[in-house]
Amino acid sequence: MLDNAELRDRMVEDQIRARSIVNERVLNALRRVPRHCFVPREYADMAYDDRPLPIGHGQTISQPYMVACMTELLAPGPDERILEIGTGSGYQTAILASLGRTVVTVERDPDLLARARACLGRLGYENIQFVCGDGTLGVPAHAPFDAIMVTAGGPAAPRALIEQLADGGRLLCPVGGRGHQRLHRIEKRGNALQTTLHTDCVFVPLTGQDGWPEQTG
Numbered sequence: 660m661l662d663n664a665e666l667r668d669r670m671v672e673d674q675i676r677a678r679s680i681v682n683e684r685v686l687n688a689l690r691r692v693p694r695h696c697f698v699p700r701e702y703a704d705m706a707y708d709d710r711p712l713p714i715g716h717g718q719t720i721s722q723p724y725m726v727a728c729m730t731e732l733l734a735p736g737p738d739e740r741i742l743e744i745g746t747g748s749g750y751q752t753a754i755l756a757s758l759g760r761t762v763v764t765v766e767r768d769p770d771l772l773a774r775a776r777a778c779l780g781r782l783g784y785e786n787i788q789f790v791c792g793d794g795t796l797g798v799p800a801h802a803p804f805d806a807i808m809v810t811a812g813g814p815a816a817p818r819a820l821i822e823q824l825a826d827g828g829r830l831l832c833p834v835g836g837r838g839h840q841r842l843h844r845i846e847k848r849g850n851a852l853q854t855t856l857h858t859d860c861v862f863v864p865l866t867g868q869d870g871w872p873e874q875t876g
Contacts, residue, residue: 663695666707670694674709675727682731688757689727694720696778697750716768718863720748721810725860729808732844732857733831735759739805742823744794745865749775751810752787762787763801765794767866795867797823804828812840813865821845821852833862837871 661669667690676686695706698720702712711719721729729751735741741759743752746766752775756762766772769791776789790798794809795817803825809816812833820830824847833840842857864871 663693663707664690667691667694670707670709670723674724678724680724680727680731682734684758685727685730685754688730688754689723692750692753692757693782694723694750696782697748697753697775714748714771716771718747718768718771720750721862726751726754728858729810729831729842730754730758732842733806733808733829735806740801740803740825742798742801742804742807742820743810744797744808744820745810746772746775746789747810749779751808753779753782753784755808756784756787759806760786763790763798763804764788765790765792765798767791767793793867795819795865795869799823807831809833809865810862811865811870812837812860812862813870815869816843816845817865817867817869819869821847833860833865837864 671686671689695703698706698712711722714720735758739759741755741762743764746764752764772791797819802823804823805825805828807820807830809832816832828847830845832843834843835841841859844855846853866873
């Protein structure tokens with residue numbers, strides 16, 4: 660039986676590098692971060708499978724390939740300040756914290772945020788700040804950010820997040836309907852924005868003031 664480190668190596672080679680993710684910093688971060696620590700105990704034996712997994716509260720931990728793809732597109736540098744919208748399990752947070760100088764992560768659900776914070780604390784991450792609130796509004800007090808990643812799908816990239824980008828900063832956001840989106844990468848250069856479209860994806864809805872209204876009933 661393979662141990663978790665061996666399973667991570669296999670995940671990186673078979674699921675990620677084989678699908679044309681080539682950034683070695685990203686691949687090494689995926690080898691280091693123990694994904695099994697971020698999934699519920701009942702799914703621990705599936706932690707390195709090529710699939711998203713439920714984490715409760717209607718949320719999921721993303722498929723490893725999608726984490727790798729988004730991280731490579733965002734291209735966080737070692738001296739950069741990163742904003743993450745949608746902490747969820749904390750797994751993507753850990754990957755970003757492994758690659759950047761500091762990470763500010765925002766989660767609407769206080770229970771999920773507390774669970775992720777505890778997990779990341781146990782793993783020794785010290786360069787993460789946690790915020791409970793509406794991620795579509797960003798965190799103006801900590802702006803500007805060199806890189807912003809949104810891990811939920813919205814009808815458009817939230818305007819507040821674009822405003823909180825530093826010059827030369829990148830925003831990565833799934834944009835589309837509630838059931839299907841496409842990754843949009845927005846780069847700010849002075850007063851100009853350059854948007855490129857990338858892979859199709861399916862994320863949970865981005866709710867909040869500049870996202871989808873919460874569904875009830």
